[in-house]
Amino acid sequence: MKSEPDVFSIEDLRDRPNQTEPWDGVRNYQARNFMRDEMKIGDQILFYHSNTTPPGIAGIAEVASEPYPDPTAFDKKSKYHDPKSDPEKPRWILVEVKFKSILPNYVSLDEMKEMPELQEMRVLQRGNRLSITPVSAKEFKAILKAGGA
DNA sequence: GCCAACGTTGGC
DNA sequence: GCCAACGTTGGC
Numbered sequence: 762m763k764s765e766p767d768v769f770s771i772e773d774l775r776d777r778p779n780q781t782e783p784w785d786g787v788r789n790y791q792a793r794n795f796m797r798d799e800m801k802i803g804d805q806i807l808f809y810h811s812n813t814t815p816p817g818i819a820g821i822a823e824v825a826s827e828p829y830p831d832p833t834a835f836d837k838k839s840k841y842h843d844p845k846s847d848p849e850k851p852r853w854i855l856v857e858v859k860f861k862s863i864l865p866n867y868v869s870l871d872e873m874k875e876m877p878e879l880q881e882m883r884v885l886q887r888g889n890r891l892s893i894t895p896v897s898a899k900e901f902k903a904i905l906k907a908g909g910a
Numbered sequence: 911g912c913c914a915a916c917g918t919t920g921g922c
Numbered sequence: 923g924c925c926a927a928c929g930t931t932g933g934c
Contacts, residue, residue, distance in 0.1 A: 765932090789917075812932055870933080888915045890931050 762822070762858065763884070763892045765812040771820035771863055774808070780860035781825050785833045786841040787855065792893040797828045797854040799895065806858055807896055807904055809884060817869035818904050825859035864908030878903035 762784065764770065774782055787793055806822040830851035833841035846852035873879050883894035896904075 763932090814934090816933070890916060892931085 762806050763809045763811040766810045766819070767813070770810065771808045771822075771860070774820075774822060774858065774860045775863065777860070781857050783826075783831075783857050784855045785831050787831070787892060788841065788843065788853065789892065792891055793854050795893045795895065796856045800824045800828070800856050802826065805861070805901060807901065811892075815869040815871060817867055817871075817873065818864065818908060819867055820863040821861040821905075821910070822858045823861055824856050826857035828854045828856050831855045862910060864905075864910055866907065866909040868904055868907045872907060873904075876903055876907065 766772075769782070774780060784796065787796065802824050804824040806824065807818050808820045808822050810816055810819045830848070831841070831846075831853040833839040834843045834846035834851065834853040835848050836842055841853075843852060870885075873882070874885060878899055879885060882896070882900050883889055883891065
């Protein structure tokens with residue numbers, strides 16, 4: 762899961778009450794579908810810092826709730842407000858994520874590109890802008906190892 | 911700050 | 923249903 766650290770970083774997640782945060786504001790159907798259909802409580806998450814120097818994997822989190830409607834879609838004051846999301850038939854769905862750890866070694870995007878295990882990884886593919894993508898067990902382990910965890 | 915890539919919108 | 927226009931993402 763990608764996040765811009767200026768907006769919400771792995772440190773912000775660590776410092777949250779219960780170290781848990783609803784992953785709100787996702788407004789892309791594919792990313793929503795991953796949260797709604799694929800994620801299960803306890804699934805491990807690579808926390809990726811985007812739009813920063815350098816971008817890369819900063820830490821580990823895990824899925825901490827069932828999927829439920831994103832309340833910011835109904836909040837007129839939220840920058841994520843979506844008038845087309847009807848509370849009776851919510852368009853946007855989120856899960857909560859819980860802090861697990863900050864990697865001892867930050868794994869930069871440049872390093873990831875050099876790792877043979879990660880050549881198929883979605884975030885490395887050209888032009889990929891999806892903020893949530895599936896990660897294979899092989900990829901996950903390779904990141905953990907490179908990250909010193 | 912630039913800009914390529916991509917998703918969404920809306921006129922037709 | 924097509925596609926031009928537009929807005930956003932995110933590496934650089």
